[in-house]
Each structure stands twice: as structure tokens, then as C-alpha cells.
Amino acid sequence: MTQPSACAPAFARRPLCLALCLAMAGLPFAVSAQQADAPDTDNASPAGATQLDTIVVTAQKREQQVSEVPIAITAYSGDFLDRQGITTLGGLAGFVPGLQVQEQSPNNPGYVIRGITSDSGEANVQPRISMFQDGVSISRSRGASVELFDMERVEVLRGPQGTLFGRAAQVGAVHLIQNKARDENSGQLEIGVGSDSQRLASGYVNASIAPEALFARVAVFHEERDGSIDNAAGGTLNGKDTTAVRASLGMLVGEASRIDLIANYQKDSPPGTAFISGTIPNRQGSTSPYADAELNRGDELGLDRKVRGLTALGSFWLGGNWTLDSISGWRSFDSHEEFDADGSRLKAMEFAEIAQGDQWSQEFRFSFDNGDNFAGFFGASYFHEDGSQYVPFSTDERSLLALLSQDATFRDQIGALLGGIPFPAIPLFDANGDPFTSYALPGGLHTLLNSDHREAFANYGTTKAWDVFVDGTWRVTPALELSAGLRATWEEQTAGYQGFAGNAPTLFNGLGAGAPAPLAGNNIINSATDGRLQRTENFDAVVGRIAARYEFSPTLSGYATASRGRRPNVIDVTPQGSEVLPAEIVNSYEIGLKGGTAGGRLAYDMSAYWYDYSDFQTQIPNPTGGTPFLIPTNGGNATAKGIEASITGELADGLVLFANYAWTHARFDDRDDDGNPQLYAGHRFRLTPDHSAALGLDWRVPMGSNSFYLRPSYTWKSRVYFEDENTPGLEQGAYGLLSLRMGMTLDNGRWDIGLWGTNLTDEEYLIDAGNTGRQFGTPTFIAGQPRAYGITAKVRF
Known part of the structure; x- marks a missing residue:
């Protein structure tokens, strides 16, 4: 495993030094709340002290400054994303304390907030982290990865958010707010080229069809690049090929009401993922995940995924202090991914995954805000989802x-x-x-032995959920606010499983009842079933929060919250039977500070939290040796505690610094409620570094109507394990990534020509280890992206 570069900054090797250095320098920790999006930002005056904390968020379903929200929230404007060249949530994760993102492919992302991972592709397993796009849930793993282009802002909320964001927001929520049609005529075009034959084209056109009444906007994005790892069987691996289109229509209704219609479409066709065996050498004798691959099927490996969405947003003024908001959403995805699970030229484990999902939802929310001492909302929602995951398998039984x-x-x-x-x-x-x-x-x-054995298995899931919710904030005194909220949920879940018989008898069947594999039908990895096995259950739950916020001064406030989060029950259906795992419950306690200092030249945020989990849902290898390869299980009790801190400061005219640090201590408890030793006693949560940090600068030098900019950034994380078992060797040591963007803006910001580079030190690191091959004795490893570079040109009109 790789370690930090010898030339890495001291705080990267010893992350606590960052906190100590800032404290000794008299700089408080701060949230990275960037400036609101605005036209011609690259030519605007440098980020002034009064602008550092001006981004407006809607985390509590009303417009507020970040500093006014009693939640650990990091919000970045679309302008910040553009400046840093961020088009994916993975690219943003390094700048958000407590957030980690792992993406094997757009079909298989993993999102981690404060130690909790949401990445299951099984249709019967509910997500733990809510992903929202303009108020509509996109949380299902196989459809959650979307490009961040033409964005208004991104809000990342940490801590249970069930009251505000729904049943799946157990430990946090990510809200992607896209730019809507505006009452203006404008546009932008960006093109670029880079290493690995990268090609980029994106832009938007906005038109005022009927001034002060009807507007339209179309935005497009396309990026493709060859993979960074050559495959001896043909093609490359770990590349990208994504096209996305968004069309929106905005309508003003009456004096203070608005309707937005939004259509999203994204297609991903990247080459295959480089699952490299750690035990089977290639022809050069190497088992390094950074060496050339020898995966079967060559160019046939890869993904074909389509994601579609239609959203209707309505905000209607009802008179007085009342507003009605309606959010209607339809969303579907279908994906077909081919992968070589043994990571070698053996035709031993050839897999595919064919997943699909359809959902629609409706929410009505009545909001009240008297502009003085009370603001709140109540409402109801309905959510329906139906999906499946079909997994074909083929093998040469000889191999x-x-x-x-x-x-x-x-x-x-x-x-x-x-x-x-x-x-x-x-x-x-x-x-x-x-x-x-x-x-x-x-x-x-x-x-x-059958040289061309084929079989398959599938899981299915259907969810219907009804929610009612209420949340309010009462200003008790000019300095003290109290907030409270409740959400009640009723669910009907159906889970299913089916095993499909193989195409011929196998040696494993011929060996008889003692053979180390399932023996029903003609199968090796699963037991064929007589049709679909399924089970339906009904559940109900109540989650909530209480919070207090106190303004010590106009530039400093503190908050304390207590909240309860829930991951819904899991119905686990296998050929051996079915069981219902209890809902995973977390009780959360948090305190924090937000504010500014140094005459407004600094904005900061610091929080500390304690999570107490019961019935923690984890996965273990299937003890039958068959499918599903990993089955949900009750891991018992667990505890997570941590500290997060962020700062944004204008060090000099045109020179802005942003930095963050997170300490996350997330572990399984030693014993359960009955005093018995637990399965993973003392183990770390998967994909969760104990320490992570980021540091960046945005330096702009005006030159008349032109300007020069320089934007370096460095992100670092400590050791992570890729499975809750904490298996030695299936881990990644501490590492850091250095990136840089530099260039010129011309003609008062109309033109932008820039150079960019990522992972400039060419650090070798892993994004995953173990995978399906682990179940067959040959764990596989996926390398992160090596050094990349390119040039872009942008014009606004």
C-alpha cells in the first residue's frame, strides 16, 4: 500500500498539525461556504470579506444563510465547482469534511458520510444516505451517480436528516440543485482536451421566451477519455464516456408563484473496470493493480447505463405568510455492466450485472414564515419504487x-x-x-467439466412509502432559536430472489452432497429456485430532531442538536429461506460553532458529534458459499464520534484560502446488549479514514480587463479498510492528491483559457479491494486515477 509522498506538506502526514497550526495562528475553523453563482465571476473583484459567507441554502426548506442553519452543512456554489473543474461528487468529496466517495464506475458508486456507507446495488436493500436532485430522491445506487454540470449549488448535510429529507437520510443527505431557466438571454460553451485522449464539451443556452413570464434553458455535457490501464485482451480500462442533457422550462404564475419543469438524461458507456487479481500474475509475473491487465472479453467489458428523470416543481403563494410547494418526480435507470471478476486471463469468473429501476414520488409541503419569530412547514409525501438486479455468470469449469x-x-x-x-x-x-x-x-x-458453463441469479425489490412530517423554528429571543421536527413513515416492502439453472451438469454436482458448493439443478454458484421467492412486510417508524441555536454576536453562533436516524428494515430472501433484519437506528448528538472574524475576512465552522448505533446493518460472506455472495446481517452495536472543521479566508486581495479537516472514529462495539462478543468487535467502518483534510487556494491577479488565476488544491486521507472485516491486505494506506488549475480570463471574463492537472505527483492508490473475487479466494484490486492533465477554453455570451 502506498504512503504519503516524502514531499507532502507536514499537515498531510500529521493531520492534527493543521488544526493546531490554525489555532495557534488565531484562525478559527470555518465552513467552505463559497460565493453565490454570478455571471462574469472570473473578472469580478476578488472575493471580498463580506462575500465569503453569502451563499443561500434551503436545507430547512426555506432560504437561509449557511451560518443560520443549526446543521453541519457544507455548501458550494456552481461557480466554485467551475473554478475547481469539479463535475462529479467524487471530485467534490475532498472539499467536504466527513464525506468520502468511491466510484468503481458510474454504475457502482459508494457514498460515505461520517463512516456510514451507502453503496448496495441490491434492489431489496434500502440506501442509508439520501441523494436528492432538485428535491427528488435519486438515492438508489445504480442511478445515483450524475454529472455536476450547470449547477446552482450543492448542499451536503451531515447528521440524521429524516425530518428534512426523508426516510433514507439516516446519517446525512446530499442535495444537488441545478440551474433553472432564468429571465435572461445568455449562454456558455466550454471545450477541452487532455491526457488519455480526453475530450470535453459542455455548455448551456438560456432564453427569455416571454419576459417576466416564460423562460427556457438547455444544458449539455460530454466527456470521454480512454482508460488509464491497458488490457492485453483489447481496449483500455478505467476510462470515461458520459453524455448528459438537461432541458428546463420556468414559468411565473401570478405575483409570487413559479413552476419549473425539468427533464434530465444521462448515458454512460465507459470501458470496463480494471479488477486486477492480487494472487494471479499476468504474463510479466506481476500482480500489481497498476500494471497492464489481462481481462477476458476485451472491448466487451464495460458499462451501458441510461438514467432519465422528469421533475415538476411548483411554489405557490397562498397569501399572507403561507406558501405551498409541490415536488413531483419520475425517474428510471437501466444498466448493463460486463466485468471479469477473477481479474486475470483465466475464464473462471465472467460476470455481468443488469439492473433496472423505476420510481415516482409526490410531495406537498405547506410552509409558514412570519419573518419574525416563527417559520416552519408540514406536509405529506408518497414514494413508489420497483427494481431488479440480474447477474449472469459464465465459466470454464476447468479454469x-x-x-x-x-x-x-x-x-x-x-x-x-x-x-x-x-x-x-x-x-x-x-x-x-x-x-x-x-x-x-x-x-x-x-x-x-463444462468448458462453457452458464447460470444466473437475480434479486428484486418494491417499496411503497407514505410520509407525514412537520418541522418548525421558534425565535424565543432575538438571540435564541429552538427547532423541532418529526417524520412518520409507513412502508410496504417486497423482496424477491430467483436462481436460474445452469446449461449443463457440472463436476460439482457429480461429486455429491458433500461438494463445497450449492448443488440444486446444474449450478455452481447458486441454487436454482422454482420461480421467484419473495416476501412482503409492512413497517412503520418515527424519527425526529430537536435543535437549539444561539447568536453570541452578529458574527458568531452556536448550536446543539439531538436527532434520531433510521435505515429501513431489510428483507433478506435466499434459496435457504428469508429473514427480516430490524431497522438500523442511530441516536445522534452534536454541537457546533459558525461565524466570521477578522472584519469579515474569515468564515468558519466547527462541529463535534457522537453517534450511537443499534442493530447496525452490515454484510458477511454467504456461509453457504453460494449466492448472494454477501448477505445482510445484524452487526449489533456501534459507535461513531468525530470532529469536523472548515475555514475560508481572504488572506489578501484576490487570494482566498479554503481548508477543512475531519476526525472520524467509527468502530463496532466490543459487545452487544446481552454482553456477548460481536462479530466485528473493535473493527473500523469500511471506507472510513480516521483523518482526512483538504487545503486549497484561489489566487486571482487583475490585469486591466484580463486576469490571471492560480488554483492549487491538496486532499489527503489516512488508512481505510475496504470491508467491515478489516482483512489485512484489503486496505489502502494514507495518501494525498495534488491538483492545479491555472489560466487567464480575457475581455472582462468573457473568455477563459486554462490548464489543469490532477494527481500531479502520480500517486499510486487503491479505490477498492476484495470485490467478488474475494469469495473465490482471489481478491481483486482497483487502482485510482494516475496523473492527468489538459487544457480548456470557455466563452460566455
């Missing part, structure tokens, strides 16, 4: 048996079935380096 025979326990099991005859460790490759398939076995068992 699969050879691979499994590398394990001594497996050989002993087979030998016992053969009446004590020793079973050999079969060579994987012949003298030419090709898969060895011409071997003979005792008793002529090799004649039972």
Missing part, C-alpha cells in the same frame, strides 16, 4: 476448478469426497502462459 484447487482446504474437501484420494493443486497456466485446461483428474472426473 475454475484449477483456481479453487489452489486452496488447501478445498483440496482436502474434494479428497474426502473421493474416498481419501489426494486431490492435486492444478497448475493455472501451461508453459506458454495460457490457461491450463488439458489436465486429467482421478477417476476421469475431468470429463464432467
Whole structure:
């Protein structure tokens, strides 16, 4: 595993030094609340002290400054995303304390907030983190990864947000707010090229069809690049090919009402993911995840995913202090991803995943705000979702048996079935380096091996949910505000599973009832079922929050919150039966400070929290050895605690610094409620570094009607484990990534020509380890992106 570069800043190697240095310098920690989006920002005067904390958010369903919200929230404007060249949530994650993003492909993202990961692709498992796009949930993993182009802002809320954002916001929510049609005629076009044959084109056109009445906007995005890892079987791996289109229509109704209609479409067709075996060497003898790959099927590997969405937003003034908001959403996705799970030229584990999902939702919210001592809302919503995940599997049983025979326990099991005859460790490759398939076995068992075995399994999920909610904030005194909210949920969940029979008898069936694999039908990895197995259950729950906020001065406020979060129950259906896992509950307690100092030249935020989990939902390898490969299980109790801090400061005219740091101590408890040792006692939560930090500068030098800009940034994280088992070797050591953007704006900001580079030190790091291959004794590893660079040109009109 890689370690930080020797030339990395001291705080990167010792992250607590950052906090100490800032404190000793007299600088408070601060939230990275960037300036609101505005035209011609690159030519605007440098970020002034009074502008550092002016972004407006709607986390509490009304417009507020970040500093007025008693929640740990990080908000970035679309302007900040453009300045940093951020088009994905993964690119933004380094600038948000407590947020981690892992993306094997657009079809398989993992989002982590304060130690809790939401990444399951199974249709019957509910997400833990709510992803919203203009108020509509996009939380389902296979449809959640969307490009951040032509954005108004992104809000990341940490801590349980069930009252504000719904049933799945157990430990946080991410809200993507897209630019809507405006009453103006404007546009923008950006093109670029870069390493790995990268091509970029994006832009928008906005038109005022009927001034002060009807507006339209169309935005497009396209980026493609070859993969960073060559594949000997053809093509490259770990690349990108994404096209997205958005069309919106805005209408003003009466004096103070508005309707927005938004259509989104995104298509992803990247090359395959480089799952590289850590035990099976390539022809050069390497098992490095950074070496050339030898994955079967070449250019056939990869993803074909389409995501579609229609949203209708209505905000209607009812008179007086009342407003009615309506959010209607329809969304669907379908994806087909081909991958080589053994990570080698063996045709042992050839998989695909075909997933689809459809949902629609409706929310009505009545809001009251008297502009003085009370603001709040109440409402109701309905959500319906139906999805499936179908997984075909094919193998050359000759290679699969050879691979499994590398394990001594497996050989002993087979030998016992053969009446004590020793079973050999079969060579994987012949003298030419090709898969060895011409071997003979005792008793002529090799004649039972199928060179083209095929089978499949699938899971299904349907959810219907009804919510009612209420939330309000009461200003008790000019300095003290109290907030409280409740959300009640009624759910009907149906989960299903089906195993599909293989195409021929296998050796594993021929060995009899003691063979180390499921034996029903003609299958190796799963038991074929008589049609679909399913189970339907009804659940209900109540979650809520209480919060207090106190203004110590016009530039300093503090808050304290107590809240309850819930991950819905899981219905687990397998060929062996079904069970219902209880809902995962977290009780959260948090305090924080927000404000500004130094005459408004600094904006800051600091929070500390404690989470107490019960019935923690995790996954373990299926003890039957079949499918699903990983099954949900109750991990018992767990605790997470942490500190997060952010700062944005104008060090000099035109020179703005932003930095953040997070300490996350998330562990499974040693014992359950009955005093019994727990499965993962003392283990760290997966994908969760104990320490993470980011540091960046935005330096702009005016030159008449032109300006020069320089924007370096550095993100760092400590060691992470990729599974809750904390298996040694399936981890990534601490590392940091250095990026830089620099260029010129011309003609009062109309033109922008820039150079960019990411991972400039060419750090080698992993984004995942273990994967499906781990279940077959050959864990695979996925490398992160190496150094990349390019040039862009942008024009506004």
C-alpha cells in the first residue's frame, strides 16, 4: 500500500498539525461556504470579506444563510465547482469534511458520510444516505451517480436528516440543485482536451421566451477519455464516456408563484473496470493493480447505463405568510455492466450485472414564515419504487476448478469426497502462459467439466412509502432559536430472489452432497429456485430532531442538536429461506460553532458529534458459499464520534484560502446488549479514514480587463479498510492528491483559457479491494486515477 509522498506538506502526514497550526495562528475553523453563482465571476473583484459567507441554502426548506442553519452543512456554489473543474461528487468529496466517495464506475458508486456507507446495488436493500436532485430522491445506487454540470449549488448535510429529507437520510443527505431557466438571454460553451485522449464539451443556452413570464434553458455535457490501464485482451480500462442533457422550462404564475419543469438524461458507456487479481500474475509475473491487465472479453467489458428523470416543481403563494410547494418526480435507470471478476486471463469468473429501476414520488409541503419569530412547514409525501438486479455468470469449469484447487482446504474437501484420494493443486497456466485446461483428474472426473458453463441469479425489490412530517423554528429571543421536527413513515416492502439453472451438469454436482458448493439443478454458484421467492412486510417508524441555536454576536453562533436516524428494515430472501433484519437506528448528538472574524475576512465552522448505533446493518460472506455472495446481517452495536472543521479566508486581495479537516472514529462495539462478543468487535467502518483534510487556494491577479488565476488544491486521507472485516491486505494506506488549475480570463471574463492537472505527483492508490473475487479466494484490486492533465477554453455570451 502506498504512503504519503516524502514531499507532502507536514499537515498531510500529521493531520492534527493543521488544526493546531490554525489555532495557534488565531484562525478559527470555518465552513467552505463559497460565493453565490454570478455571471462574469472570473473578472469580478476578488472575493471580498463580506462575500465569503453569502451563499443561500434551503436545507430547512426555506432560504437561509449557511451560518443560520443549526446543521453541519457544507455548501458550494456552481461557480466554485467551475473554478475547481469539479463535475462529479467524487471530485467534490475532498472539499467536504466527513464525506468520502468511491466510484468503481458510474454504475457502482459508494457514498460515505461520517463512516456510514451507502453503496448496495441490491434492489431489496434500502440506501442509508439520501441523494436528492432538485428535491427528488435519486438515492438508489445504480442511478445515483450524475454529472455536476450547470449547477446552482450543492448542499451536503451531515447528521440524521429524516425530518428534512426523508426516510433514507439516516446519517446525512446530499442535495444537488441545478440551474433553472432564468429571465435572461445568455449562454456558455466550454471545450477541452487532455491526457488519455480526453475530450470535453459542455455548455448551456438560456432564453427569455416571454419576459417576466416564460423562460427556457438547455444544458449539455460530454466527456470521454480512454482508460488509464491497458488490457492485453483489447481496449483500455478505467476510462470515461458520459453524455448528459438537461432541458428546463420556468414559468411565473401570478405575483409570487413559479413552476419549473425539468427533464434530465444521462448515458454512460465507459470501458470496463480494471479488477486486477492480487494472487494471479499476468504474463510479466506481476500482480500489481497498476500494471497492464489481462481481462477476458476485451472491448466487451464495460458499462451501458441510461438514467432519465422528469421533475415538476411548483411554489405557490397562498397569501399572507403561507406558501405551498409541490415536488413531483419520475425517474428510471437501466444498466448493463460486463466485468471479469477473477481479474486475470483465466475464464473462471465472467460476470455481468443488469439492473433496472423505476420510481415516482409526490410531495406537498405547506410552509409558514412570519419573518419574525416563527417559520416552519408540514406536509405529506408518497414514494413508489420497483427494481431488479440480474447477474449472469459464465465459466470454464476447468479454469475454475484449477483456481479453487489452489486452496488447501478445498483440496482436502474434494479428497474426502473421493474416498481419501489426494486431490492435486492444478497448475493455472501451461508453459506458454495460457490457461491450463488439458489436465486429467482421478477417476476421469475431468470429463464432467463444462468448458462453457452458464447460470444466473437475480434479486428484486418494491417499496411503497407514505410520509407525514412537520418541522418548525421558534425565535424565543432575538438571540435564541429552538427547532423541532418529526417524520412518520409507513412502508410496504417486497423482496424477491430467483436462481436460474445452469446449461449443463457440472463436476460439482457429480461429486455429491458433500461438494463445497450449492448443488440444486446444474449450478455452481447458486441454487436454482422454482420461480421467484419473495416476501412482503409492512413497517412503520418515527424519527425526529430537536435543535437549539444561539447568536453570541452578529458574527458568531452556536448550536446543539439531538436527532434520531433510521435505515429501513431489510428483507433478506435466499434459496435457504428469508429473514427480516430490524431497522438500523442511530441516536445522534452534536454541537457546533459558525461565524466570521477578522472584519469579515474569515468564515468558519466547527462541529463535534457522537453517534450511537443499534442493530447496525452490515454484510458477511454467504456461509453457504453460494449466492448472494454477501448477505445482510445484524452487526449489533456501534459507535461513531468525530470532529469536523472548515475555514475560508481572504488572506489578501484576490487570494482566498479554503481548508477543512475531519476526525472520524467509527468502530463496532466490543459487545452487544446481552454482553456477548460481536462479530466485528473493535473493527473500523469500511471506507472510513480516521483523518482526512483538504487545503486549497484561489489566487486571482487583475490585469486591466484580463486576469490571471492560480488554483492549487491538496486532499489527503489516512488508512481505510475496504470491508467491515478489516482483512489485512484489503486496505489502502494514507495518501494525498495534488491538483492545479491555472489560466487567464480575457475581455472582462468573457473568455477563459486554462490548464489543469490532477494527481500531479502520480500517486499510486487503491479505490477498492476484495470485490467478488474475494469469495473465490482471489481478491481483486482497483487502482485510482494516475496523473492527468489538459487544457480548456470557455466563452460566455
